[in-house]
Amino acid sequence: MPTRSHGGLGARLRRGVEPAVLLGPGLLFYAVLVGVPVGLVTGYMFARRGRFGGVEWELSLDNFSRVTDSVYLEVFRESLGLALVATVISLAIGYPTAYAIAKLPPRWRTVALVLVVVPFWTNFLIRVYAWIVLLNSQGVLNDVLVGLGVVDERFTLLYTPGAVVVGLVYSYLPLMILPLYAAIEKIDDELLEASTDLGAGRVRTFLGVQLPLTLPGVVTGSILVFVPSLGNFVVPELLGGGKTVMVGNLIRDQFLKAQDWPFGSVLAMMVVVLLVLLFLGQAWVTRRVEGGARA
């Protein structure tokens, strides 16, 4: 804000008070309800567990070494794997969809975007529950498969890692489509035409021009699906039947069941650090693509 020099002492004083009045209440509110809680979780990482929840403030690094326990490493491996599969599937569904929406006439584009968003605004638990109804052995999918003679006997698709992946994709697909749409819509069609005019085929134009230009959208969408998938404990519980344990379940259990808050804090902060690293990567990709486009 350029400060203009006219006005007396009163005016200058007011100009100093105004930012305080505007920014003060919100920042104070954040400091108490976000800053202190995140600070506490950070501090808990170095404390010992209390007997009935809470912590004993004694310096300890045991919580960090427990992370390398083979039981937990297995959980990390499985969660990272499932979250990655969910992200790749979301990308595979999301990219062609976002591309198609970007090619719709403007009127229909808005309608399509609203249609993408509406399921996202329906209650998350209800959306997960819908898949219990669909995948159950008595469910509609079985009716169809048996009816068509694809399978002879009813079988449950529920309580498998596959069901967990379907639930994660269904939960976060809109978060993939929207940034992809924003990235694809921004591309100048003439760049693609130039590529084909210069003799590149459709595949080469896609891989050489379209995909690199939309990479920031791909990365953003992937982060928005990947990170919440890792931290989700509802989908593994309801669709995985408790057999699939993800990092989210582990964190939840440390706080609400095992009452080991320090270890739960270490796990939670691992997710935060991963998120920060991914965002830094995204910023790097965006800078490279935009810098390249300008050059």
Next chain:
Amino acid sequence: MPSRTAGRAAGRAAGRRTGLGWLWLPLGLCALFLYLPILVLVAMSFNGGGSAYRWDGFSFRWYAELARDSDLIEAVVTSLGIATGATAIATVLGTLLAVGLARHTRSKMLEAAAMAPAILPDLVLAIGLLAFFYMAGIPKSALTILLAHAAFGTAFVVAVVRARLAGSDAALEEASRDLGAGGFSTFVLVTLPSIAPAVVAGALLVFTLSLDEFVIAYFTAGPTTETLPITVYAMVRTGVTPEINALATVLVLISVTVVVVAARAVRRTEKS
């Protein structure tokens, strides 16, 4: 004839736009994937039988059950109360923050801090708040959920209002000051009317987010506080009855209405 050439060019452009070809396939499949589960739920809510999965004749029976379920109604009232309170706090604080950020600072750090609660994984905020309320000796209740929802809701209001302010310059506000209006009157008479659609959109966003929010509520609820998502979670876990299908249908109907009304309201205020 220039107009005909222009018309033909436009026609060609339109042809290129509407000629989706094989792209209808992903569009159709994605729509099927997104809406089939919801449509099945809606259909099953009219099931006369006792199973949530098997069709056994048409009936409104489960809607009647829904209307009689006093626990559920209580949970809805609790959720609406929390959402209202959280929206009020988040809208006021978020709007002030957004204006402050846009007009009084260029700090990228502050900007990032103001959005942080929206980016932070909900589970992390949830355990942090659980720890905070425990350490501060504040008993968990509907009020603690309200405060938690207000905290992340503020970030969403900041995001929406800030985006609107980025498109407008400060000239009108400066003119108002030059004509002798004070900071307060400038804010109420000039700034606020120009960002009103964004403030309304942000408020609606917080309200719906709060109504649907499960993870933070689950961690910060008192032992007897039941919000709607917490009740739905318990219902799904303990045993599936067609009543949930009826509830789901009502909730889907409400969210569709809110999205359509919000989209229209924003478009109308932007036009005028």
